[in-house]
Amino acid sequence: MGKGNKSEDESSWQKYGVPLYGAAWVPPAAAVKEDSAAESETPASDTVNRHVVLAGGGGEGHSGIPNAILLSAFDFESNSLSDQPVAKHGTASDLPYRIAVHPGGEGVICSFPKSCRWFEWESATSTDKHTLSLKRSAKVLEQLEDVGQQLAMTFNDDGSLLAVGGEDGKLRVFKWPAMESTLSEANAHNSVKDLDFSPDGKFLVSVGSGPGRIWNVATSTSVASLPKENDEIFGFCRFSRTTDTDQVLYITAMRDKGGCIVKWNTTSWKRISSTHVVRDPVSAFNVSPDGKLLAIGTIQGDIYIISSASMRVQTVVRKAHLGLVTALAFSRDSRALVSASLDSSARVTLIKDKKKDGMDSLVFHACKNKFSNYLRFVSEQPNTPQATSMSILLCMPHDLRSTSDSQIVKFPSYHLIHGIT
Template sequence: MGKGRDPDPPCFRKYGLPFYSASWVPSKKIFAQKLKQKQESQKEGEEVATDDGSTLTSDTKANRSYLAFAGGGGEGRSGIPNAILLADFDFSSNSLSEQPVAKLGTQADLPYRMAVHPGGEGLICSLPKSCRWFKWDVLEDEGTCKLDLISSEKVLTQLEDIGQQLALTFNSEGSVLAVGGEDGYLRVFKWPSMEVILEKDDAYSSVKDLDFSSDGKLLVSLGNGGPCRVWDVTLSTVIASLPKESDEVFGFCRFSQTSDNKQILYTTAMRDRGGSIVSWNTSSWRRVRSKQIVRDPICAFDVSADGRLLAVGTVQGDVFIINSLNMKVQTVVRKAHLGLVTRLTFSEHSRALASTSMDSSVRVTVIGDQKRESGGSVWIIIFVVLFAILVYFLKTYGAIPHL
């Protein structure tokens, strides 16, 4: 009999619908906010009740890491639902929950892209014609706190009936929101007032990706029909246009920090020979370097919060984690997914990378301590060299028989 397929690891799960977006959830901030509300209510002699009537008596600092995923089957009659899911990940056992811990259906509307508010307020999700706001709910579940997602009554009037949005992102403080549409319309708002900062109806033929600099002063945009552009958010003007070379096609853009706390910009680029990562100086806006990483098209990209790591996903379902200092691949997960990788997202403290695919799968890849690993390797090499020298001298002076 032929050898059967190896079972999937616990860090890999299939949740029953194609995924197009993923994000780590700032659950500790959410639980801390709920705990603060509880303490304030207790001072007033009240209890904090959950939707099911129970009271929050457990420790809201429970050690859980949550992930949010969005996707589905669209408007067709495939029978595949459209939904936003929550799953939890246990770092100690390197495992995702076997089933979603929460699931919120969106009926006939496919949730395509989403952005989680960094302060824990909720998340915004793009649907075929508009964007909707969802908020977190904290419930008590058998002595521990459980995170849930519920629909919000908040209506984003400025984002109603604007068509499909392909890019959504908050700045690091959660005070500014940028959205880019399939129609090429770029919009930037103050959050939560939704006061308009920037509107450009012909930024591109279609906006593909957006990202804020760490200080929130700059916004980088990528799209079809134009170069990579850098915007001054305060002045609402373009301050740099980054040109492509020959046959390049830009795909994704991310700001990051260097080891000496300087800012750097990365873009991915496809050529006939494969997918590359291009780095840009954020003072002169000149190319620093371009390094080919893979031969296949890059369909997902992210940068870790500490700036040490970059990650790319390919149409073949492979995931590559790259050291940003030397641009060398340090981890490869071949066939991380059976379908193309749709989203990559590093955890807040750069401890793990989550990836999703159209094959309905989710995977979390834990990042090893590279300093410790490389340091251990160096000591092993030193030990081997010293041992060889010792053997040489012992043999030379006849202290041991020749080997």
């Protein structure tokens, strides 16, 4: 398991002067639309996810802390966030709380204490290399005026539907961009905490007080209830693909022993597993677009990155932030994770490409063929010096199960592997 802290690379961690509540990557379509030639000449990895959008502030009153939506630039090569926002849109006394970026690059919707507003990307006219900016759209979301604080907002994968969930427990789904209502449930929960569409677009999950709920998008009806167990309190929800045709649902749950991730079957809507991850309460959660990683942020400012295949913690960033983590978002290519915090900081954590962590990677991945040959040798000649020399305690990794079962059975204690020479 990898470990780190925010001092490992200060350039990937920046403070922007306002408590942050929302964070997302700007879609490639928005980031490069002003220069299609650059998009064709520059490798995709260099043009994708160059900007992050952040939202937050001090709220109403006379705290002296402004409210704003910010754009910051991220350089993958140097692993650095811009030390100042490259664009800033002030929102007066209204605190921007949650944001949802349209996947097609059209803009970003932001929730405020009483309503939601739509903002559009625009190209800056200066010669500065950062050419992306943000402006309030002339488009008024009349259906989301005077609706109170919305705590959750999300688009479906193709951007044709928008779901919003309110502090008052009301769930709304609209066709985008027409804003034609397709679902309006006044009492979905006492308060809607989180929402997510399934990758195939067929379902919407909502969590709040009480059980989670599954909604059929086509019929606009509730089709399943996801019950809590014992003292659980559900927090966040995300669908994810496991293959091109299969998908899974994750819901975070707090118990007396700490934060857990519950995995659900998306056909039967039954629990598959529940994995305890952290002692501290979970304050943010997300899943990588490729479905391989889960990320958790805690009230202590720590970040945990978890393998979806093994449900084991792959990386821990201790004190990634000095305050609680409010938002997490993976880049579209799953190469990086942006996080935001009440301490006014944003951070980008690069995802290390490792198939196995710790000693699994050190010995097994690097020496797979040699190890397979060694297994065969010691199973046939268990009394040789090679088989009785120094011992290394290791667990058999899954990708070595290509070694035949008969070979494993012949070696009576394959968790205790003797010296490999």
